[in-house]
Amino acid sequence: MKIFVRGGDFIYKGNTQETLSESLSEVFSNRVKEEKMILTLLAGNLIHGLLLGGVYGLATMGLSLIFGVINVVNVGHGQFIMVGAFVALTMFTVLGLSPVIAIPAALIIGMALGFFFFYTVMRRLIRAPELTSLLATFAMGILLEEIAKLIFGADFRGYYWAVGKITLPITTIPMSKLYAFIGSIAIALFLYLWFSKTRIGTAIRSVMEDSEGARVCGVNVSWIHALSFAIGIGLTVMSGVLLTMFIPVGINPYMGGGYTLKAFVIAVLGGLTSPYGAFFAGLIFGLIENGAYTLFALIPGVAPFPLTVSLAFWMLFFLLLVKPTGLLGK
Amino acid sequence: MKRSYLTITIFIVVFGFLFATNAFAAPKKLVIGHPACLSGKYAKAGEQAIGGIKACIDWVNNVYGGVLVAGKRIPLEYKYYDCESKKEGVTSLIERLITVNKVNVVFSAYSSGLTLAGAPVAERYSMVYMDHGGASDRIFQQGFKYIVQTIGPGSKYHVGTLDMIKYFDPKAKKVALAYEDSEFARMTMGGAEKHAKKLGCKIVFKRTYPKGVTDLTPLLSDMKARKPEIVVGGGHYEDGQLFARQMSDLDINVKAVSLVASATLPAYYKALGGRIAEGVMGPSHWEYGVTFSPKGAKKVGLDWIGPGQDEFVSLFKKALGKDIIPDYHAAEAGAQVLAYVKAVENMNSVDQDKVRAALGKLKFMSFYGGWDVDDTTGMQIGHSMVDMQWQDGKRVIVWPLEAATGKLIYPKPKF
Amino acid sequence: MALLKLENITKRFGGLVAVDKVSLEINEGELIGIVGPNGSGKTTLFNVISGVYTPEEGKVIFDGKDITRLPAYKRAPLGLGRTFQIPRPFSSASVRENVAIGAMFGTLADKVTVDDSLEIADRYIDLVGLEAHRDKASGDLTPVEKKLMEIARALAMRPKLLLMDEAMAGMNPKDIDDMVKFIKRIKEEEKIAIISMVEHIMRAVVGLAERVMVMNQGAKLVDAKTEEALADPRVIEVYLGQPTEQSKWRSEVWKEGKGEDE
Structure with missing residues (x-):
């Protein structure tokens, strides 16, 4: 008597009752093992996803900040991440400095770029129609790509920061990923404190809410615009460094594009004007991007990866149906 | 009587004309067209390919003396543009190479996707399309008549x-x-x-x-x-x-x-x-250090053409101006040049159909290894991997x- | 010396003359009203004073300084505060934070820390009677509460002159009376000058303002003691257009103005 029983590749071929029950219990223990493995995988993926989400979240905070304060969508967002990646790469391979040092360097470079672009281009576009600022930021992105290509070439580069790994029972985590995550949380926290407890931070928040009201209170709104843009760009470039701590290969001038799209999804998810919302949305996005993989992989005949990507967009779609202003938006 | 004289005269004139055009059929140069991957995802492999092609063209022109056609030794010329590793780039550039630059043969862009994208364009112009970077078997199941593969199939x-x-x-x-x-x-x-x-x-x-x-x-x-x-x-x-x-x-x-x-x-x-x-x-498909040589070719009864391995390496470095070792992307692209030269010489013609037929029957060995394609599909069957x-x-x-x-x-x- | 002096202010928008050679003076601690029908140019004048617009002609002199071309945000630390007809709170911030912002960027800007500002804010929140809502998000307040908060915020700036734009718009008679009492109180306690701008809620100036400037079509029509100004036939005509309505107007105005506290 041949029985086909589910539980991996196990096929029972035999015909006595004792061996049947023995075999069935083996099937069940296989099943349990399989389920345990899936749960382990899921937990492992969720951890990695959370870590990545921190970096995603930080990367998107700059986008939301800029939009919240000056109402400009930075279409060149991903390219600034690329700048950060190259800062980390160059400092590591040329100067031999650890990426941790690249973080403040990236902030300074990012803010300098931000001020530069603001005073040359963006300042005039604050009251211009949206399309103009979209085109301007798009052009900024292309400019950065081409300059990067000129300086660094179109190759894919990477670096190896040997800081070891942590081996947990469910998964192995390279320390660099952990550092990237801690860095993201630290920076986000710092930003939160800075925004709530300092004069300038409060001024930025007031301009985000009502620039005319801020103006009559005595806030120098034009300066806040420039500063916010610079901080936004600075954050984005910094996140490029953290990203390379997470994924230290594939650094090339054209790597930005894919991240812009993800950032947009995350920003809208978090409520376009709230940097904190963006951070949390980033965490959630990372969790789902990785966690969904395991769940999709359970469905036979389905390729998990493409589904995971489209999942993000479905999430966004449904969220916007329910709460059009995003998770934390107004 | 007068009528038959007229006929004969016409025949002579026509024949003479045909002969004349055939005699002038030997072009001044043979142009290889290539929508190369200078930038984008495949830039690395693309650069290698360009180096290999240039190295072998250099060898053909300066060491070999040029391609022997209709009694003349004709140099090879290389016309390439940057397709940016994109399909749209490939199709528009091939169009341009054929119609504007009037090339004699088109080399594909690196990668199966781009090779497949360019094939219909070359096919439309009945132009010999040589594939050095597309290994997908599917390319050769589409019924393209003018495609010939140098790289081994993906499977x-x-x-x-x-x-x-x-x-x-x-x-x-x-x-x-x-x-x-x-x-x-x-x-x-x-x-x-x-x-x-x-x-x-x-x-x-x-x-x-x-x-x-x-x-x-x-x-x-x-x-x-x-x-x-x-x-x-x-x-x-x-x-x-x-x-x-x-x-x-x-x-x-x-x-x-x-x-x-x-x-x-x-x-x-x-x-x-x-x-x-x-x-x-x-x-x-190839690594520096493999031991193919004219002696080895003779042992298995194959013709040999092309530079020796070290010669190829130095020509490659010269072509790119960089001190880097060529990899198989370079070697297979270079071997393709040699295959083309051999085919033209065997047929003593640059006519597309004739060259394609010659390539189908061609069997030879070079620094790259063996080369033999299936006559109908154009798939590479004579080359082994390392x-x-x-x-x-x-x-x-x-x-x-x-x-x-x-x-x-x-x-x-x-x- | 006058606290605020407007000399022949003219403001044009293309071909339209919104403000036509208007001059005005206000002294420290004075409370005056600017009154006029819709389109008379009073809002534009306010905007010139607070710095939103720069006049084509004329000068704005505040506390002895020529601020005609000074950017709006620089006028706050000099002591010029303003409230809006439709309040502009920082909605997601708490009432306390809102008011503190006034302290942070007003006349005390360089002298106070963030914590000091919060303390100052508390004082003014108590003054306007919003203690119960101190930590509430300002976007959740009722319209009247928002107005009070905005006043508190402006006061936290410790201004010398406060521009109040239609402070009583949208209020019911009882609230208006409370507001009148309140404004009198702050004028006395804070010792600030106030310009109250009004379109037709005459209660906001009668019994409150010592003087009133009436504007019409961009120009100053009348500048006199409140009762005189409002009884002026030209003013009545501007508002009602028909002299036969005079008596009705007069009784209406006097009834509104008299209120319970007179």
Whole structure:
């Protein structure tokens, strides 16, 4: 008597009752093992996803900040991440400095770029129609790509920061990923404190809410615009460094594009004007991007990866149906 | 009477005209057109290809003396543009090369996807289309008449690898397949799966990942849980780096890892920061150090044409102005030039149909190895693959044994 | 010396003359009203004073300084505060934070820390009677509460002159009376000058303002003591257009103005 029983590749071929029950219990223990493995995988993926989400979240905070304060969508967002990646790469391979040092360097470079672009281009576009600022930021992105290509070439580069790994029972985590995550949380926290407890931070928040009201209170709104843009760009470039701590290969001038799209999804998810919302949305996005993989992989005949990507967009779609202003938006 | 004189005169005039045009049929130069990948995803391999082509053209023009057609020695010329590794670039550039630059033959752009994209354009103009970088079998199932393949088909890429592993470790059983979801990689995966099963291996993991993936962690975690002994996979340069890097991150230590199209590129080792690439393998069409020579060709009864290996390397360095070793992308592109020259000379014509027919019948050997295509489909059947492994920062040929320059390190060192 | 002096202010928008050679003076601690029908140019004049617009002609002299071309945000630390007809709170911030912002960027800007500002804010929140809502998000307040908060915020700036734009718009008679009492109180306690701008809620100036300037079509029509100004036939005509309505107007105005506290 041949029985086909589910539980991996196990096929029972035999015909006595004792061996049947023995075999069935083996099937069940296989099943349990399989389920345990899936749960382990899921937990492992969720951890990695959370870590990545921190970096995603930080990367998107700059986008939301800029939009919240000056109402400009930075279409060149991903390219600034690329700048950060190259800062980390160059400092590591040329100067031999650890990426941790690249973080403040990236902030300074990012803010300098931000001020530069603001005073040359963006300042005039604050009251211009949206399309103009979209085109301007798009052009900024292309400019950065081409300059990067000129300086660094179109190759894919990477670096190896040997800081070891942590081996947990469910998964192995390279320390660099952990550092990237801690860095993201630290920076986000710092930003939160800075925004709530300092004069300038409060001024930025007031301009985000009502620039005319801020103006009559005595806030120098034009300066806040420039500063916010610079901080936004600075954050984005910094996140490029953290990203390379997470994924230290594939650094090339054209790597930005894919991240812009993800950032947009995350920003809208978090409520376009709230940097904190963006951070949390980033965490959630990372969790789902990785966690969904395991769940999709359970469905036979389905390729998990493409589904995971489209999942993000479905999430966004449904969220916007329910709460059009995003998770934390107004 | 007068009528027959008229007829004969007409015949003579017509014949004379035909002769005259034939005599003037020898062009002043032969132009090879190429929508090359100077930038974008395939820039690395693209650069290698350009170097190889230039090196062999240099050899043909300056050492060989030019292509012998209609009693004259004609130089080769190389016209190439940057397709930016994009399909739209390929199709529009091929159009331009054929109509504006009036090339005599079109070389495809690196990668199966781009090769396939350009094929219909060349076909439309009945132009010989030579494929040096597209290994997907599917390209040759479309019924294109003018395409000829120099590179070996994708389905064969990992066949030798599996043979090699079974040779050294007959007990090796659990195989994981993780390939990029692209034209060429899927073919490789299919061929590898079939061959692995034939050798009695068990496929414990089989997944594809999308092009441009930035994080393979979930897939690799899944693969790790299945406890494979052998991992074969990959796709192109970028994901190949990510693959090894994240395998190392996740502490996935297996007995052998072989990745296509990336592990063999000279820059791979450095890009991974060194150590991680130790022991990683990749199949290749050609590696510096293989031992093809005119003597060897004679032994198997094949014609030989082209530079010797070292000659090719120095011409390559000269062509690119860089001190880098050519890899198989360069060699196969260069061999293609030689194949074309041989075909034109054999037929003594540059006519597209004639050249295509000549290529179908052509069998020869060069520094690249054997060359023989199936007459109908144009698929490469005469060339065999080698496997190489990173050992101590150097690329070593470990298989087949007669071409090997070193011994396989198995199991591979831990990440 | 006058606290605020407007000399022949003219503001044009293209071909339209919104403000036509208007001059005005207000002294420290004075409370005056600017009154006029819709389109008379009073809002534009306010905007010139607070710095939103720069006049084509004329000068704005505040506390002895010529601020005609000074950017709006620089006028706050000099002591010029303003409230809006439709309040402009920082909605997601708490009432306390809102008011503190006034302290942070007003006349005390360089002298106070963030914590000091919060303390100052508390004082003014108590003054306007919003203690119960101190930590509430300002976007959740009722319209009247928002107005009070905005006044508190402006006061936290410790201004010398406060421009109040239609402070009583949208209020019911009882609230208006409370507001009148309140404004009198702050004028006395804070010792600030106030300009109250009004379109037709005459209660906001009668019994409150010592003087009133009536504007019409961009120009100053009348500048006199409140009762005189409002009884002026030209003013009545501007508002009602028909002299036969005079008596009705007069009784209406006096009834509104008299209120319960007179």
